[in-house]
Amino acid sequence: MATSPTSAGLSSTYQRMRGVSPPDGIDQVEIEHRGHPPPLSITELSQTAQRALAVGASIAWMLVSSSLILVNKHLMSNDGFHYPMALSGLGMGFSALASWLVCKVFRWVDAKKSISLRFYMTRIVPVGLFMALTLHFGNVVYLYLTVSFIQMLKAFTPIITMIALFMTALETPTRQLISSVMLIAVGTAIASYGEVNFSIIGVACMFASESFEATRLVMTQIVLVGLKFNAVEGLMYMAPACFAWLLLGSIVLEGQLILQEGGLQLIAAKPLLYMTAAALGFAVNALAYVVIQTGSSLTLKVLGTVKNAVVVWLGILMFAEVVTPLQGFGYLMSLIGFGIYNYIKLRPKTPERSYKSIPAEDVEQPGPETVKGLT
Template sequence: MPETENDDSGVTIDDDTVLDVRVSQSVNIARAVILSIAWACTSSALIFLNNHLLREHGFSYPMILCSMGMTSSWLISFVCITTGRVNRKHAGLITRGWYARHILPIGCLGAASLGFGNYVYLYLSVSFIQMLKSAVPAVTMAVMYAAGLERLHGTTLTGVAVVTIGTFIAAYGEVKCSAIGVWMMLTSAFAEAIRMAFYQYVLGNLKFDLMEGLYVTAPASLAFLGLGIVTLELNQFVRERGWEIIAAAPHYFLVAAFMGFAVNILTLGVIKATSGLTYKVMGQAKNAAVILLAVMVFGNPVTTVQLIGYAMSLFGFFIYQRGKTQQDAEEAEKENYRLTEIDRTSAAPFDLIGMNHMYRVASSVRVMPYSYCGHLVHEVHVLQQGDRGCDEPWRRGEGATQL
């Protein structure tokens, strides 16, 4: 017979329950680790494959190349949905208005991030591109602060300043630094930062399954990529008979398309299985590994000045993350104090007077947490219970008042 014990609230907990919780936690951790390793390996391999196709293979059409991965992502998710392999849990939620507000921005930003991110390989080396990616925390903080979703914190600002200085030093040490390439990289980083905020909101709050998330978001990204292709690449592709390059080595492009799908699905999986912080830390570790491979295996030149700048950027990144941890802890403490005060002040009943009637109202507080852009936010609702015979909704206590 399993042993039982009572916790502080008087609830009985047996050994089987504890074991089930521990097993569930272990499974979740193992799943997160497997997804993270698979994402890091697949995305790194895709970086080198895209660089090979764009620069060495002569397929200088970055948006067409990344659209192959997005097309395969949508086709595979479409087959899984239509055949019943994956259930659409949020089919009733997706209206035209909701799609326009939530998914179209993700599609536009995803297309910009992918398109400009691929164009960079025509101007900069793989190693230097990964160094520039160390500036993503600075870009992310700027975007969040501009949107009113981020508060400035001393340690965080210090980390961002160190990252920025390190990135400038790395750029200064680049042998073949292209201003156009750096501009495209920064544009891609800004688009990615905003896209990740939307992803965190849509996936974290609404609990989309991985395949359903791709099924919903891929068409929007593909549509905006198509617009970019028609505007920037189609005439050149037709004039230079770019399809002949695809026909000469179709296996390269099939692998690139499938790996594009794999990176998309694994990215969504990592975000859901871990957190935005873990994803960013792993991204920096992956970038460092890609730089090492680019230098040792593919012979990308890296100067001492670049290494110093990149090391400074990594140091600034960890200062930034430490500041974020401190800031989140401080904000959580303030929020807990605020909620405690609300609970204390609302414990006593109060009177509402109006229309020559007096209603005795019992007030209660309900805290409703939800995730917005990776941050835990609380809605405090004051629920009022009044005279059921009154016609006015506010007198009956219907609805809730957000504080």
């Protein structure tokens, strides 16, 4: 099941982007659950243990993320499960359940925030719609494009995101920023020109996925800015909304085809494979959280770039995909531009804009648990 290209829920990149503080009316509280010890913080581990955990999580994230891409490609192209919205829905349904168990039942992740139903319906559900569209079109491309070419096109995402930020006045264009994205654009154009199995439908779906992802990020920055969810906690709130949209869309658009073409029989014949694919989607987000906690968001971005390059070679080895020298040159140019873009984006910024606070009535009052305010 595909995950959001940002793969870290409501990532710290946008939380730190403007130097904002939590909006008025959001109470961050530390809850002492009766009979349950508080979760162990990663920062409480020894320095050696943290380094070992960082290395292990980084390697695991790259392996799991790459495996998810290859499994999705296999299910969509080779196994005959041609229902991208249903496939995304399976992953989001599993993620919704797993993240709730991790945060609320086992309490392996410290989830401190509580939000009202009105806030959830008016702010999180709309963001979930664009997350669902991102995942849907992100899976559709596996029907038309090679794994290698898909990874190359992902380098184009910063350009669409930057345009969306410029249009909403959330980002000020600079010469360096424009130069980096232009390098990405030229490299992607060269890589596309050198692609042997070029499909206009596949490229259109890929750009649609990236456009919806950019919209989701902008909406997240405007609507949910200040709610500093970690990846798993954010997934606990976002995944149910995304799953609901995907379920509705799958019933309307794919339901009849699934029944006629035996889509349910495919799942029944290989339940372990589909369950594994669903679990991989959640694992990507959970491991991203650990990587950010033990390293930084920059670490995750660097690993993502390396992972995409590795997946290009895996596509060549596992699916006999062809990458021409011209295509490889274009992809290398895109990677250089992508590296410069990330360097610019992660430099310290000064606050440029304030946002409307979240109304106090949108925050649920604490329950019977003993609550003490964080210092």
